[in-house]
Amino acid sequence: MKYDVVVVGGGPAGSVTARFAAEKGAKVLIVERRQEIGVPVLCGEGISRKIDDWGMLEGKRWIASTMEGARIYSPDKTCVTLSADVAGNETGYVVYRDIFDQELARRAVKAGAEIMLNTTATGLIKKDNEIKGVKVKQFNEEFEIQTDIVVGADGVESKVGEWAGINTCLKPTDLETCAQYTLTNVECSDAYCDFYLGKEIAPGGYIWVFPKGKDVANVGIGILASFSESGMAKKLLDKFIESDHRLKKGEPVRFLAGAVPVSLPVETVRDHLVLVGDAARHVDPITGGGLTHCLEGGKIAGEVIGEAVEKQDFTKEILMKYETGWKNAFGGKLKRNYAVKEIMLDMDDKTFNMLADSLKDYKFEELSTYSLIKALVLKHPTLLMKLKPLMKMSKEV
Amino acid sequence: MGKPKALVDRELCLACGGCISVCPQSAISMHGMRAFVTREKCISCAICIRTCPVGAITGEVY
Ligand SMILES: Cc1cc2nc3c(=O)[nH]c(=O)nc-3n(C[C@H](O)[C@H](O)[C@H](O)COP(=O)(O)OP(=O)(O)OC[C@H]3O[C@@H](n4cnc5c(N)ncnc54)[C@H](O)[C@@H]3O)c2cc1C
Ligand code: SF4
Ligand code: SF4
Numbered sequence: 341m342k343y344d345v346v347v348v349g350g351g352p353a354g355s356v357t358a359r360f361a362a363e364k365g366a367k368v369l370i371v372e373r374r375q376e377i378g379v380p381v382l383c384g385e386g387i388s389r390k391i392d393d394w395g396m397l398e399g400k401r402w403i404a405s406t407m408e409g410a411r412i413y414s415p416d417k418t419c420v421t422l423s424a425d426v427a428g429n430e431t432g433y434v435v436y437r438d439i440f441d442q443e444l445a446r447r448a449v450k451a452g453a454e455i456m457l458n459t460t461a462t463g464l465i466k467k468d469n470e471i472k473g474v475k476v477k478q479f480n481e482e483f484e485i486q487t488d489i490v491v492g493a494d495g496v497e498s499k500v501g502e503w504a505g506i507n508t509c510l511k512p513t514d515l516e517t518c519a520q521y522t523l524t525n526v527e528c529s530d531a532y533c534d535f536y537l538g539k540e541i542a543p544g545g546y547i548w549v550f551p552k553g554k555d556v557a558n559v560g561i562g563i564l565a566s567f568s569e570s571g572m573a574k575k576l577l578d579k580f581i582e583s584d585h586r587l588k589k590g591e592p593v594r595f596l597a598g599a600v601p602v603s604l605p606v607e608t609v610r611d612h613l614v615l616v617g618d619a620a621r622h623v624d625p626i627t628g629g630g631l632t633h634c635l636e637g638g639k640i641a642g643e644v645i646g647e648a649v650e651k652q653d654f655t656k657e658i659l660m661k662y663e664t665g666w667k668n669a670f671g672g673k674l675k676r677n678y679a680v681k682e683i684m685l686d687m688d689d690k691t692f693n694m695l696a697d698s699l700k701d702y703k704f705e706e707l708s709t710y711s712l713i714k715a716l717v718l719k720h721p722t723l724l725m726k727l728k729p730l731m732k733m734s735k736e737v
Numbered sequence: 738m739g740k741p742k743a744l745v746d747r748e749l750c751l752a753c754g755g756c757i758s759v760c761p762q763s764a765i766s767m768h769g770m771r772a773f774v775t776r777e778k779c780i781s782c783a784i785c786i787r788t789c790p791v792g793a794i795t796g797e798v799y
Contacts, residue, residue: 373767382753460767497754502763510758512784517755519790565759565784571792597790599755 343369344649346474346487347453348461348500350377352631353617354493355444355453356396356638357645362451364646369485370445370453371476373460378441382598384520384560385440386533386550387631388432388707396447396635402440405553407432408531410707414696415538415689421700422707423532431707432533434550434558464490464503471504471612488654489645491614493638496599498619506607506615512565513685514603516545516628519574520560521581523590528557536580539689543567545628547580549587559587562600562628564685573597600628604678605671609659616641622666624674625681626709633670640665677709683726695720740781741796747771749793756785756794 345361347354350372362368385404391397409423409431424431449455458478465473465484473486492500496515501508528551536547544564551557561577574597581587601618602625608615616622622633644662648654687695698719704711717724743764745756750771757765757772764778765785772793774785786794 374770380752495754497757497767499763499766508758509761509763512759512788515755515759515788517788517790518753563790565755565788568787568790570786570789570794573790574792595751597751597753597755599753599758599788599790601758 341483342486343367344487345369345489345491345645346371346485347491347493348474349493349495349617349619350374350441350445350455350457351493351495351617351634352441352444353619353622353634353638354491355441355448356635357491357493357614357616357642358453359444359448359451360639360642361645361649362448362453362642364643364650366646366649368448368453369487370448370455371459371461371474371485372455372457375458376438377445377455377457378438380596381437381594382596383437383631384548384550384558384628385435385437385552386432386548386558386629387435388629391433391632391635394635394639396639397440397443398447399443402435402443404434404436405551406531407434407533410533410535412535412696413537414692415541416693416696418693418696418700420696420702420712422704422712424707434533434552461494461500464500471610488652489612489614489648489659491616491641491645492619493616495618496601498615500613501606501615501619504610504613506610508606508619508621510565510601510603512568514601515565516562516600516602517565517568517573518560518562518598518600519577520558520596520598521577521590521592522552522556522558522594523581523587524556524593526555526557526559526590527586528555537692541580542576544685547577556593557587557590559590560598562598564602600630602628602678602681605666605674608663608666609656611656611659612654614641614645614659614662620666622670622674624709625678626684627677633666636669637666640669673710676713680709680713680727683724691723742776742779742781743774743783743785743794743796745772745774746793746795749791751791751793753790755788755790759784759788
């Protein structure tokens with residue numbers, strides 16, 4: 341069995357990479373250990389509407405609801421509102437991640453990619469230290485697949501990078517450990533995504549309420565693993581729901597545990613190897629959002645891989661175009677927001693309350709972490725001194 | 738007596754992968770969509786125990 345490209349992981353990053361490589365004529369195989377793409381869902385399912393501009397998803401079946409804005413609540417419940425009427429229409433969607441992922445996979449297949457389900461990658465095949473393929477296990481059968489390029493799209497727990505000698509182990513300060521209920525019978529009457537901050541509420545993270553249409557909402561928590569104790573994320577989430585009048589009558593139709601890397605990105609290319617999505621740690625360290633980077637980065641990766649296959653040159657030098665590409669697209673933002681994350685970790689609840697109070701009537705230009713940070717820097721030049729150079733560094737939203 | 742090693746309760750694990758991503762020894766992997774600790778590799782650091790959002794990993798109190 342020989343392919344030009346084997347993509348390990350059929351999540352959004354893997355499918356988008358596969359699609360764009362296949363569109364350039366490469367023979368692509370996606371190996372996915374699950375028995376159904378996108379299932380179980382491990383996501384808050386919120387995404388910026390800027391994906392509309394990229395045209396990667398057809399139809400509307402993957403959209404659960406459209407968002408008009410976001411509200412951020414400080415520990416004393418002071419509310420900062422980022423709304424569509426100030427920010428224009430650029431807000432977001434809450435999606436059905438299972439349908440979303442399957443739609444991306446469908447487009448990959450349409451472009452010519454193949455998918456092998458129930459198949460776990462267990463290692464790389466190397467000859468004289470050169471990557472030659474992937475070892476896989478399908479039910480009880482183990483076999484090898486030869487390939488010129490291996491794509492690690494295997495998510496937060498990624499092993500592909502490690503097999504190639506890239507250190508992808510996360511420090512507990514760089515992982516958000518999460519739990520989420522999809523609740524029915526809740527009162528979420530408006531189309532706003534709500535975020536709740538505070539050391540008691542969610543140390544080093546936040547609680548989110550994303551309305552999913554009618555009386556359904558994703559209610560989840562992420563806390564920094566370095567502050568976590570066994571089972572703490574779930575306990576804090578249960579406590580929050582019990583104390584919230586809109587949510588406490590809710591009944592769960594889904595419960596999930598999750599993990600989000602909030603580190604700096606890792607090295608993403610080696611000879612014959614590319615890492616994309618969560619495996620590359622392409623997640624916004626403030627929001628924990630990774631989906632837009634999967635799409636944006638996956639497209640760049642796929643195109644660069646396609647070119648490498650055309651040229652039959654699989655060296656790091658050729659594949660490096662992908663790393664340069666994602667750094668130009670969103671690398672600056674990830675770096676800036678990582679620095680902001682570090683500063684936020686040093687802030688106590690009183691500071692959060694004070695910052696929220698200063699922004700409670702602020703009119704934001706757009707709904708993004710960039711405009712939020714910009715407003716904070718304008719209001720508190722001394723407190724956020726460290727951030728100023730970072731703002732110059734990157735205007736990416 | 739050695740320190741207690743991490744042990745995953747397969748009934749409670751929801752396969753989020755968090756423990757796998759933070760284990761400094763790469764001692765944890767996914768088997769049949771549940772986390773699994775290779776005891777020989779575990780150095781009893783308890784990072785995974787504290788990370789698990791649903792409390793599916795135990796050892797003993799350190
Ligand atoms: C609780 C939670 C809430 C989140 N909320 C949001 C949000 O609201 N908005 C947002 O933008 N992002 C959110 N994220 C982040 C987002 O889910 C990720 O960034 C995104 O899923 C990453 O996509 P991916 O394709 O890189 O990896 P994944 O979607 O994780 O896909 C990886 C795939 O690889 C497969 N795989 C892994 N190892 C192997 C192997 N060895 N062999 C074969 N297959 C393998 C897995 O089964 C999986 O299907 C959230 C994450 C969590 C956990
Ligand atoms: S952190 Fe807990 S729920 Fe997540 S994979 Fe590990 S044992 Fe399972
Ligand atoms: S206790 Fe430490 S070494 Fe052992 S499995 Fe957990 S994280 Fe890995």
